[in-house]
Amino acid sequence: MLIGGLDTGKTTVAIDAVRHALTEGNHPVLVDADVGISTVGPPACVGIKVFESEDDLEHIDDPDGLHFVGAITSARLVLQQVVATAVMVERARNLGDVIIIDTTAVAAGVSGETLKYHKAELCRPDRVIALQRGEEMEPVVGMLRRFLDLEVITAPTDPGLIPLGPDERAHRRNEAFAAALRPPLDRWKVRPTVFAPTLPVGLNLDRLDMVLVGVQDATGGCLGLGILQVERDTLRVMTNVGEGMTGLRLGSLRIDPDTYESSAISLRELMFGV
Numbered sequence: 120m121l122i123g124g125l126d127t128g129k130t131t132v133a134i135d136a137v138r139h140a141l142t143e144g145n146h147p148v149l150v151d152a153d154v155g156i157s158t159v160g161p162p163a164c165v166g167i168k169v170f171e172s173e174d175d176l177e178h179i180d181d182p183d184g185l186h187f188v189g190a191i192t193s194a195r196l197v198l199q200q201v202v203a204t205a206v207m208v209e210r211a212r213n214l215g216d217v218i219i220i221d222t223t224a225v226a227a228g229v230s231g232e233t234l235k236y237h238k239a240e241l242c243r244p245d246r247v248i249a250l251q252r253g254e255e256m257e258p259v260v261g262m263l264r265r266f267l268d269l270e271v272i273t274a275p276t277d278p279g280l281i282p283l284g285p286d287e288r289a290h291r292r293n294e295a296f297a298a299a300l301r302p303p304l305d306r307w308k309v310r311p312t313v314f315a316p317t318l319p320v321g322l323n324l325d326r327l328d329m330v331l332v333g334v335q336d337a338t339g340g341c342l343g344l345g346i347l348q349v350e351r352d353t354l355r356v357m358t359n360v361g362e363g364m365t366g367l368r369l370g371s372l373r374i375d376p377d378t379y380e381s382s383a384i385s386l387r388e389l390m391f392g393v
Contacts, residue, residue, distance in 0.1 A: 120220040120222065120238070120239060120242065120244040120246070120247045120248070121133055121219070121220065121221055121222060121247075121248050121250065122222050122226050122235055122247060122248070122249050122250070122256065122259065123224070123226060123249060123250035123251060123256065123276070124224050124226055124227065124251070124252075124255060124256075125224040125282070125283075126224075126276075126280055126281075126282040126283060127224075127250040127251065127252070127276045127280075128250055128276050128277050128280050129153075129221050129222065129224075129250060130153070130158050130221055131277070131280075132248065132250065133149060133158075133219050133221040134149075134158075134176065134179075136217075136219045137149055137170055137176065137219060138173065138176070140170075140217040140219075141170060141172065141173055145215070145216050145217045146169070146170070146171065146214075146215040146216050146217070147170050147215055147216075147217040147218070147219060148167055148168065148169050148170070148211040148214050148215035148217070148218050148219070149167065149168045149170070149179075149219050149221065150165065150166075150167050150204065150207050150208050150211050150218060150219065150220045150221070151165065151166045151167070151168070151182075151221050152165045152200065152203070152204040152207075152220060152221060152222050152223065152238070153221050153222060153223050153224070154188050154190060154191055154192075154200060154223060155191045155192060155223060155224070155288070155292065156283075156288060156291060156292060156295075157295055158179055158180065158221065159179060159180065159182050160180070160181075160182035160185050160299070161185075161295050161296060161298070161299035161343070161344055162191050162292050162295050162296060162381075163187065163188055163189055163190060163191055163331060163333075163344070163370055163372060164182075164185045164186060164187050164188060164203075164333070164341060164344075165185070165186045165188060165200070165203040165204055165206075165207045166182035166183075166184065166185050166186075166207075167182060167183055167184045167185075167207050167210060167211050167214070168181075168182060168183055169183045169211075169214050169215055170215075180295075180298070183214070184207065184210055184340065185333075185340070185341040185342075185343065186203040186206050186207050186340075186341055187203070187333025187335070187341040187344075187368050187370070188200050188203050188370075189331065189332075189333065189368065189369065189370030189371050189372065190370065190371045190372065190383070191292065191372065191381060191383075192225070192383070196371060197230060197233055197234050197237070200223070200234060200238075201234065201237040201238055201241060204220065204222075204238050204241075204242060205238070205241035205242055208220060208241075208242045218244075220238075220242060220244065222234075222235065222238065226249075226256060226259055227255060227256075227258070227259070231259070232258065232259055232262060235259050235263070236259075236262060236263065236266070236267075239263055239267055239269060240267060243267075244269065245270065246269075246270045246271075246272065247260075247263060247269055247270070247271040247272070248271075248272050248273075248274060249271060249272070249273045249274070250273075250274055250275075250276050251273060251274075251275065251276065252275070252276050256273060257273075260273060289380070292381065293378065293379040293380055293381075294379075296344070296374060296379040296381065297379045299343060299344045300344055300345075300346065300357070300358070300359065300374075300376070300379070301359060302359070303359065304357040304358060304359055305357070305358060305359065305361045306348065306355045306356070306357050307355060307356050307358065307361050307364070308353060308354070308355050309354050309355060309356050309367065310354075311324075311354065313365075313366045313367055314332075314366070314367050314368070314369055315335075315366060315367070315368050315369070316369060316386065316390075318390065319390050319391065322390060324349050324352060324354050325349050326389050326390075327347045327349060327354065327369075327389075328347060328348060328349040329346055329347065329348070329373045329374055329375065329376065330346070330347045330369060330370060330372070330373055330374075330384070330389075331344060331345075331346060331347075331370035331371075331372040331373065331374045331381070332344070332345045332346070332347060332356060332367040332368060332369055332370055333345075333367065333368040333370065334356070334358050334360050334361065334364050334367060335364070335365060335366045335367065335368055336363045336364065336365055337363075337365045341368075342360040342363060342364065343358065343359065343360035344358065344360075345357060345358030345360070345361075345367065346358070346374050346376055347367075348376075357376065369386055371383060371384055371385065371386055372384065
C-alpha cells in the first residue's frame with residue numbers, strides 16, 4: 120500500500136512495482152483507490168487492473184473491475200472509500216499474486232489519518248510505503264506501526280517530480296469523466312425504486328438532474344458511470360453501459376454533460392433538505 124500527499128509519486132512507484140513484479144514472473148494486480156485522479160478507470164471509483172504482461176500497461180485506464188464511491192475527495196465519504204478499497208483488494212487476491220494499492224493524496228488531519236488507518240486495518244497489506252518530502256507522514260506512520268503492527272517504510276519523494284496545479288488536475292479529471300461517459304449515450308428511463316440510497320417519497324425529481332450515478336449489475340459490481348437527466352417529471356440515466364444494469368447508486372457529484380466539470384453535493388441535503 121502506497122500512501123503520501125499530493126505529488127509525491129505514489130502512482131509512479133505503483134507502476135514501477137507492477138513492472139518489477141512482471142519481470143519476477145508474478146501476476147500483479149493494481150488497486151487504484153485514488154478517486155480524485157484515477158489511473159485505472161474513471162474518477163469517483165476504485166478500479167482494479169490485472170497485468171499479464173507489460174503490454175497491459177498500454178491500457179492501464181481500462182479497468183478489470185470497478186467499485187463506485189461517488190466522490191472525488193476523501194473527506195466526504197470515508198466509509199464508502201474504505202469499503203470500496205477493501206472489497207477490491209479482496210477481489211484482487213483471487214486474480215493475482217502481488218497486489219499494489221495506490222491511495223488518495225489525503226493522508227493528514229482527521230480525515231486523512233482515519234481513511235488510511237481503516238484502509239490498512241481492513242486490507243492488511245504486508246508492507247506500507249509512505250512517500251514524503253519531509254516528515255509530514257510521521258503521524259500516520261506512527262499510528263499504523265503502533266496500532267496495526269505493520270511494516271511501514273518511509274521514503275523521500277523524487278526531487279525531480281513536477282507538481283500538478285489545480286487547473287491541470289481538474290482538466291485531467293474532466294478528461295477522465297469524458298472518456299467514461301463517451302457517446303453514444305443511451306437514455307434509459309428509470310423508476311425511483313432502483314436507487315441506493317432509496318429516494319424519499321415525494322422527492323422533487325428535478326433535484327436529481329445531472330447527478331452522477333454508478334451503474335450496478337446483479338452481482339453488486341459497477342459497470343460504469345451514468346448521469347441522471349430529468350425531463351417533464353421523467354427520470355432517465357444517460358450511460359454507455361446500460362446493458363445488464365439492475366440498479367443505480369447515487370453519487371455526491373453533479374456532472375455537466377457538456378464540459379464534464381464536477382461539483383460536490385450532499386445527498387442528505389439533496390434528499391432531505393438537512
